[in-house]
């Protein structure tokens with residue numbers, strides 16, 4: 001049996017999905033976390049549960065909402081599991097009614113009863129069930145309360161009795177329904193009444209669907225018929241507004257029968273916090289301050305000492321064990337060098353940063369789960385609008401701080417094609433976690449006193465460059481309409497420790513895994529290239545193949561401060577994955593530990609060149625996975641190439657300004 | 669006596685060589701495989717470090733199909 005999970009955004013569908021299927025999908029406290037459908041197996045091992053993006057109505061506005069409508073029209077499913085947010089019952093019921101009109105078996109999960117309770121709202125699920133004529137099960141998806149009885153209900157309700165509830169849209173709509181039904185003559189299984197209602201409300205997907213069976217002119221006639229009929233009845237609203245009102249009236253009667261408000265609790269805490277968090281003047285500085293604190297923790301207070309300790313373990317005991325082991329089996333010089341100078345240096349050099357990466361991910365998870373994300377979008381809106389985007393586009397960019405790939409996917413929630421494309425193109429400028437090790441190393445070597453400030457400056461630079469480019473692109477290559485900024489401000493939630501850890505781990509484990517797979521492989525290759533040269537094996541590194549390859553690029557990078565073959569070679573590997581920049585450097589400047597590496601770096605870079613290098617790394621090119629995602633999401637080779645090309649250009653330009661400008665100012 | 673020692677030594681060298689070959693080919697074999705897998709995965713837009721990997725099959729129901 002296929003069960004589709006459907007409901008308004010941010011009502012806890014994915015939380016419930018995770019609970020019922022035992023999986024771990026992306027959960028966050030803002031609207032539009034899930035952007036594509038996900039399939040999971042229920043714990044009874046029989047039924048499939050399909051998680052869908054949240055929608056307010058089946059009449060879609062943005063691409064992720066379209067996923068749901070397309071799903072409805074084209075894919076078979078046996079049952080609907082509709083999730084309602086008990087604290088927002090009125091609004092949630094609009095979707096429920098559209099689902100009931102569809103006529104498929106349906107079970108309602110009444111979620112967030114804990115939140116509703118705190119606000120003095122009590123919902124009588126029995127009365128609600130009686131009103132709608134479908135089973136209603138109260139749950140708390142976050143803790144799993146009630147999920148078992150919901151699962152039982154789902155299994156029990158497969159063949160459901162017909163639904164009693166119906167909204168009275170008036171005679172004109174019903175006539176149109178009858179007419180449509182006649183025209184369709186049973187050629188589709190989808191109920192004619194649902195199709196008629198959706199079509200009259202202006203659902204483009206349904207219109208297209210109907211065009212498969214009925215001519216366009218006939219459809220227009222139908223529409224005109226209802227419109228004139230309503231006009232003669234004295235209705236002044238548009239058809240869409242009229243249907244919305246009819247539905248709202250029906251909802252009022254349902255709510256009156258099932259909702260009890262116990263007491264009006266004072267100003268909710270969320271509103272109090274928002275007076276500061278979304279304050280016009282304080283909002284942005286507050287966000288920057290929080291970022292600064294985050295970097296202080298990542299680089300100074302907590303992350304750095306942890307990384308240091310880890311570094312000591314890797315370069316100390318671990319290396320000793322490995323060399324002892326190698327000596328015991330009598331490994332040759334070649335194998336010895338391969339493992340110690342190649343793999344241990346390359347993989348170890350990346351693993352050292354695991355504590356810092358996890359701290360960063362912890363904060364990103366906190367940002368996602370607390371509800372602050374939507375506030376930042378709101379605060380950034382004015383700046384974003386000046387750049388031809390709106391605040392909502394900042395959400396994908398913030399997700400991009402973790403990894404650019406999901407950031408780009410998250411751009412699906414943006415309504416207008418122009419803004420969506422802009423967001424996709426600019427998200428790679430957000431400094432992802434893989435770039436962090438480079439900053440950690442260089443900031444530690446050259447700016448030990450103000451690591452956090454330097455890193456913050458890079459993150460902010462990424463945002464500023466993205467905004468400036470957004471402005472430039474939107475008045476040159478990408479003209480088009482801008483959408484209105486509407487954003488849901490979800491209530492703040494204190495994240496559960498367990499969920500927070502889970503989501504940090506899910507993000508961080510990829511980094512560890514990558515170190516064991518790709519970085520391992522890359523280290524072997526890079527080491528081999530540095531060990532071999534035209535002169536044979538075991539050549540001095542400056543005469544190796546790697547030096548030759550990197551040397552090609554050295555002259556190009558000279559004007560921006562790092563015209564060495566070493567820099568050229570590491571930047572080249574960074575296109576595959578940004579982490580490999582660090583592992584390559586570790587192999588090239590092979591030294592026993594991080595501290596010595598930092599010392600060695602200061603011979604090759606001046607502080608100004610180091611900053612220029614970090615700027616270049618921040619901007620220079622999306623990694624392979626990101627480029628592939630851009631291609632997938634835009635469906636265009638041209639835009640993918642553009643995203644790579646402009647990034648290289650802008651990176652070079654900015655590094656040039658930084659380096660040459662800094663030299664003029666006498667910093668070098 | 670001397671002969672025996674020589675033999676043992678030779679034996680040791682052989683087993684050392686075998687160990688070296690095994691370690692070497694295991695490393696290069698694994699590296700090649702990991703590299704291949706990574707490139708294949710990345711090209712699909714799956715990012716090993718991203719939180720929604722494993723379900724990135726975005727075009728399965730992508731609205732792009734409509735265009």
Ligand SMILES: Nc1nc2c(ncn2[C@@H]2O[C@H](COP(=O)(O)OP(=O)(O)OP(=O)(O)O)[C@@H](O)[C@H]2O)c(=O)[nH]1
Nearest residue numbers: 009010011012013014015028032033034054140141
């Ligand atoms: N207090 C409380 N919080 C909940 C409950 N269920 C979910 N949440 C929280 O609500 C937020 C949204 O949860 P999600 O599961 O991502 O919601 P969703 O419906 O999948 O959201 P979209 O994918 O954006 O449509 C998260 O912060 C959850 O931790 C609940 O029953 N009680």
Ligand SMILES: [Mg+2]
Nearest residue numbers: 013014033034
């Ligand atoms: Mg979701």
